[in-house]
Amino acid sequence: MSGTNEKVSRLSDTDIFRSIPKEQLVEIAQVIQDKFVSPKTNICRQGDPGDSYYIIHSRKVRVFLRSEDGVETDLNQLGPGESFGEMALLTDEPRSADIEAIEETHLFILSKEEFDGVLKNHPEVFRNFIKHMSELLRRGDSIIQEEAEFQYHAPKLSLFDFVFIGVVILIFTTIFNFANPNKINIIPKFYDPEEIPKIDLSLANEKHEEGETLFIDARPNYFFEEGHIMGAINIPLSLFNIMYLMLGELDEEENIIVVDKEKNIIVYGRSMSAQYDEEVARKFKNLGHENVKILKTGSQYMPLTWGALSGWRENGYPVEEPNND
Numbered sequence: 224m225s226g227t228n229e230k231v232s233r234l235s236d237t238d239i240f241r242s243i244p245k246e247q248l249v250e251i252a253q254v255i256q257d258k259f260v261s262p263k264t265n266i267c268r269q270g271d272p273g274d275s276y277y278i279i280h281s282r283k284v285r286v287f288l289r290s291e292d293g294v295e296t297d298l299n300q301l302g303p304g305e306s307f308g309e310m311a312l313l314t315d316e317p318r319s320a321d322i323e324a325i326e327e328t329h330l331f332i333l334s335k336e337e338f339d340g341v342l343k344n345h346p347e348v349f350r351n352f353i354k355h356m357s358e359l360l361r362r363g364d365s366i367i368q369e370e371a372e373f374q375y376h377a378p379k380l381s382l383f384d385f386v387f388i389g390v391v392i393l394i395f396t397t398i399f400n401f402a403n404p405n406k407i408n409i410i411p412k413f414y415d416p417e418e419i420p421k422i423d424l425s426l427a428n429e430k431h432e433e434g435e436t437l438f439i440d441a442r443p444n445y446f447f448e449e450g451h452i453m454g455a456i457n458i459p460l461s462l463f464n465i466m467y468l469m470l471g472e473l474d475e476e477e478n479i480i481v482v483d484k485e486k487n488i489i490v491y492g493r494s495m496s497a498q499y500d501e502e503v504a505r506k507f508k509n510l511g512h513e514n515v516k517i518l519k520t521g522s523q524y525m526p527l528t529w530g531a532l533s534g535w536r537e538n539g540y541p542v543e544e545p546n547n548d
């Protein structure tokens with residue numbers, strides 16, 4: 224237990240009572256009770272009626288809000304010389320927050336009657352409380368708002384929602400694919416005896432630097448125009464037969480265009496719904512090209528979509544972009 228002197232010394236150290244003359248603090252100290260609270264013990268509960276005012280003599284408490292689903296939002300921690308529990312007493316409203324001891328905490332307590340008596344006899348204390356409360360409300364508001372933003376939870380999906388969304392996506396993708404004039408496989412083949420080898424981004428970049436390899440962008444032209452690997456040639460699947468001839472040279476004797484079948488070719492370009500790279504690479508293969516590879520999807524962000532080109536960009540490898548100036 225603390226003696227009156229200790230209590231007076233503590234009171235004179237607080238923002239609320241600092242301005243009160245010592246003799247009056249002695250009167251207040253004489254009606255103050257001691258209370259020791261173990262760690263994790265709740266001292267006030269949000270919503271309960273208020274019957275006491277508390278001054279912390281030693282150690283710390285935590286002020287927090289508890290939502291209906293049990294999520295706790297910390298508002299503050301209070302230590303020696305700070306106080307709590309005045310709001311409910313001053314407003315006659317229920318407790319505005321939960322308070323819990325963080326450590327074994329020594330509190331000084333004033334009952335509601337004694338608290339009212341102090342306010343009556345010391346209007347200055349009353350003013351200090353009003354100042355303190357408006358400060359708390361201002362700070363509490365911004366903390367609550369920050370916490371609410373931080374604790375935003377995505378709406379929960381039930382199993383039904385999940386399955387439903389999956390089915391809808393499947394239906395739309397299938398319809399899209401059937402509408403696609405090129406009839407491209409949207410589901411990767413899990414086993415393909417003629418699987419076209421893949422080449423990873425860094426190796427492909429080495430080949431790019433050597434300059435001996437043809438880079439084929441297999442996507443529709445409007446995607447190619449948006450940006451592509453530096454020096455790549457656009458051979459969209461739908462225009463393959465025409466564009467293929469552009470790779471060759473005229474054999475004057477035979478009067479036909481001949482394409483060098485030994486040339487190294489790297490094909491890239493796929494989307495969620497179309498594996499253009501796979502289909503175009505296969506066309507090269509069917510025409511007798513042996514050295515055809517597909518650029519591996521490498522983007523950490525979009526592995527299923529424009530992966531290879533995104534990954535190429537992420538690695539800082541050379542691309543040609545339209546000049547939008």
Ligand code: CMP
Binds near residue numbers: 299310317320363
């Ligand atoms: P009362 O509403 O009676 O009970 C809970 C107490 O927590 C409240 O009085 C204030 O003393 C205190 N309190 C409420 N909000 C805060 C805050 N943001 N920071 C510090 N203390 C607070």
